[in-house]
Amino acid sequence: MVKLSDVAALAGVSPAAVSRVLSGDTTLRVSEGTRQRVMAAAQQLDYVPNHAARSLRTSRTSTIALVVPDVTSAVFAELARGAEDEAGARGLAIVLGRAERLHDDRDWLRRLVGEGRIDGVILQLPDGTPPADLESLVVQDTPIVVINSVDDGPLSTIVLDDAAGIRLAMDHLRRLGHTDIGFIGGLLGSATGARREAAFRAAMAEAGLSPEEAWMTRLGYAGTDGRAAAVRLLESATLPTALVVANLNAALGVLAEIHDRDLRVPGDISIVAMHDVWYADATWPPITTVRMPLSELGAAAVVALADSGSGVIHTVLDSPAPQLVVRRSTAAPRAGG
Amino acid sequence: MVKLSDVAALAGVSPAAVSRVLSGDTTLRVSEGTRQRVMAAAQQLDYVPNHAARSLRTSRTSTIALVVPDVTSAVFAELARGAEDEAGARGLAIVLGRAERLHDDRDWLRRLVGEGRIDGVILQLPDGTPPADLESLVVQDTPIVVINSVDDGPLSTIVLDDAAGIRLAMDHLRRLGHTDIGFIGGLLGSATGARREAAFRAAMAEAGLSPEEAWMTRLGYAGTDGRAAAVRLLESATLPTALVVANLNAALGVLAEIHDRDLRVPGDISIVAMHDVWYADATWPPITTVRMPLSELGAAAVVALADSGSGVIHTVLDSPAPQLVVRRSTAAPRAGG
DNA sequence: TTGACGTGATAAATCGATTTACCATAGGGT
DNA sequence: ACCCTATGGTAAATCGATTTATCACGTCAA
Structure with missing residues (x-):
């Protein structure tokens, strides 16, 4: 794997310069020529920053967990699709988790968070989960968005209309x-x-x-x-x-x-x-x-996490509005019914 | 977050000792007393190793990518369930990807691999993908298992019977x-x-x-x-x-x-x-x-990746055997049919 | 000539865990 | 007394990117 110092060597500058150029550090003053050389070198070597190193230094992981009750429901699938798209567009990865784990292995989420593996969690709880169970999930500092479930409480929520x-x-x-x-x-x-x-x-x-x-x-x-x-x-x-x-x-x-x-x-x-x-x-x-708007709900949850810092939010996703799709299971009632 | 050196300080030993005790290094000779103190300290502080640091040092990520064509098919969902279970049992995380990305954004997989974010890829291609496209996916050193698709070629494969x-x-x-x-x-x-x-x-x-x-x-x-x-x-x-x-x-x-x-x-x-x-x-x-056996297929793919190093494999998953589930859509043909 | 300042960078510390190579000390044999 | 070996650890380098503090060099003004 080609690393930062390789790019620096090729461009004839220090690793620091390369890092700052590539990450668009605005406080860096650099001549246009140097910038070009750095860019060219990175391109030429097909440089991709090592994620572990970056994550270790910055303590951000560009990864969010999507925890859902039932992967086999198409309702979930739509949600996942929206989340996946939005995450992809933002360069975030999504790790999948099944909500059952929260019960089978109560440390699972804690461990994931503790390891510093994820920046946030999108959580859809199994229907009927008592709200009290929710509060036990509040993990230090890690943003959680609860979707399609409760619409208030100590955690951020987004629900459909x-x-x-x-x-x-x-x-x-x-x-x-x-x-x-x-x-x-x-x-x-x-x-x-x-x-x-x-x-x-x-x-x-x-x-x-x-x-x-x-x-x-x-x-x-x-x-x-x-x-x-x-x-x-x-x-x-x-x-x-x-x-x-x-x-x-x-x-x-x-x-x-x-x-x-x-x-x-x-x-x-x-x-x-x-x-x-x-x-x-x-x-x-x-x-x-x-x-x-299920896929939009997934996307909105990703956005909420990515832009979080604004604290706890409670949103009703009312756009795009629900839409009636008329098929053949509905008709006027039978006469005399 | 509590770190290795905190545990070491509490136990009164060096960080090296803690690391080696916790990871079960057999070449380490350590007295039973010291081992106990280390374990106790780790427990007491609720220590969880930082994933980025470990990953940086070992260049292993305990993460695999699951790339599928269509999240909305229950067939996929069964697969994902099996993979998720097996991965969970082995302490691996699964990151989700949609196969469309392979076309929309041809660098996506390369980048994921290049960043050193994943140890391997489970890939189910959209049906009808030309085999030639497969070969372009061979990424340096990263194990790929292609499931439920071709049953030979340069990449490892597992298919149903x-x-x-x-x-x-x-x-x-x-x-x-x-x-x-x-x-x-x-x-x-x-x-x-x-x-x-x-x-x-x-x-x-x-x-x-x-x-x-x-x-x-x-x-x-x-x-x-x-x-x-x-x-x-x-x-x-x-x-x-x-x-x-x-x-x-x-x-x-x-x-x-x-x-x-x-x-x-x-x-x-x-x-x-x-x-x-x-x-x-x-x-x-x-x-x-x-x-x-769809969920078993997912699990088998995870196992294949986790145990890989044995090179390219081509497996037909014939156990558990397919099973007929008789419902009401089949009967004897109409008389005179 | 000196000082001040702007320009264009870089050196070095840091994130936290792992691992190789090495080192004290005690005990045993001759 | 001397060497040898086993025991029980530790010091320090390393993984690769980021970032803060610093520095060399010119230039311009007084």
Whole structure:
């Protein structure tokens, strides 16, 4: 590996000069000729600064950790994509971690931070993690951004505009003429779940409707959770004509269960789900969704970390605004429904 | 941050002694008492070695890069999970990269390696990447393992046992009585696609059947590719009674298109797909799949890198063996079919 | 002639852990 | 008394980039 002193030798200057030229030190006074020679030498030798050395000296690592509950959810994947792009553009690397580690190996994050390996952490907690667990994560001096979870507390947070998303879904159903609307939500105690449910209730109230509690579940966002919710909901004496599902993954489960009972979508029940990923368009019928700015959330988290120093922030990411993607799982309620 | 010399001071020994005790240097002779004091001091101060310093001195980074084409595929996600677990167990960190970068920013990998930031690379190329592109990736001295793609060449490779997987799917269909079987494959020119198609043809031949070329497509693994393949295939004058789909994501697309034409699965057509991820169980009907050891593949790649030095290897991961997961998308062919 | 000042650099310390080469001291054998 | 060896460590160089403090040299003014 070619190093700083090699470049210095070739350019006929000191290592100090090379370092300062290449890093754009403005307090350095240098003649244009020397600058050119340094640049040329670096180019010619294909010089790349050694990361460990730089990091040791500056105690900055240009690396952030992305900790997520479930790599297998496409919702996470969108997030990761946004984070990865933004990080790439800023010359930051992203190290991946699964949130389970936080429990299996409580020292894991501490160690990562202690080793001085990362400058900051983007953390998405498993839904339903008690807020108290959050506080135990406050590690000395290392900036943490909690995303898509709580929206206050001692750590910085960025959340999606869940309320706007739900409102969009509800407007769509209302415009189609639905009044008997159920809600399949996140886990009881999950922050996003609470926000989405509150938004649902608000939208119902605004429409002069009162939600039917038998049509409301809080079992979680996974496909199996959605299926379990559908099982429970479809036991009711009467059925809703439409469902708002708080997560697309859960909606797949709901759909499967509905098929299993030989009900038709949207003939018997319309479905609209939060989050738009590729398989919303590959189910039968394709699912009407609300596209939330997930990749932008990932990017925003990186930005927040990179620009941090401004202390703790609490942001609602409301731009780009949630967007309704109408597919074939929603239609007007069955006549006489 | 507490450092080595702090521990040394507390234990009353030299930094050298502490380093050698903590890293288990066997050539060091040290009294039991001293060893205890060092251990106790390290524990008491909650000492964690600085990664940059260690890395600078040893020029090893305990970090590997995982480069994948598409974060949004659950197939990748399984892979990442396996890699992450194995890496975690070995104290390695994983930095995430998207394969697109290799094209957008051709220096990206070079820079990562040049900075001395990673010890090795696990690389899954986008399907259809010409093998020539591979060779341009050979970076000086940095071990690369190419997974789930080519199975020879100048770089180490690990691939799934595609043939065994396809064979399992075919056996299942044959036992149900199918003879008119179509194949929805990967991209023409993709290594996995070629292996799976060859295995399909071999299985057909073995059963004394000759494949109907109109029932074979090579459009890719994504959901939309599957749908496009189904569109083409369903135009045929006669239809197969069963389909082997080389990727579950594509199978979702196939299923959607079949529904769209009011055909029944498995009534009119049975479907079996490669790769078993959660949403195989959340479609309608749930899809019969072949579970390939994806997370094990990720783990194996990490092991290969960690233990490398043995030079270039070419491995077929045949254990655990592929496993048939029977769901409701397969049944005996329609009578008179 | 002296001093002051601007210009264009560089020397050397520093970040923290690792590792090679070396050194005291005590005990044993002849 | 003398050498030899084993025991239990330590001193100091090293990895490569950054940064602070300093310096040599001209030039211009008084």
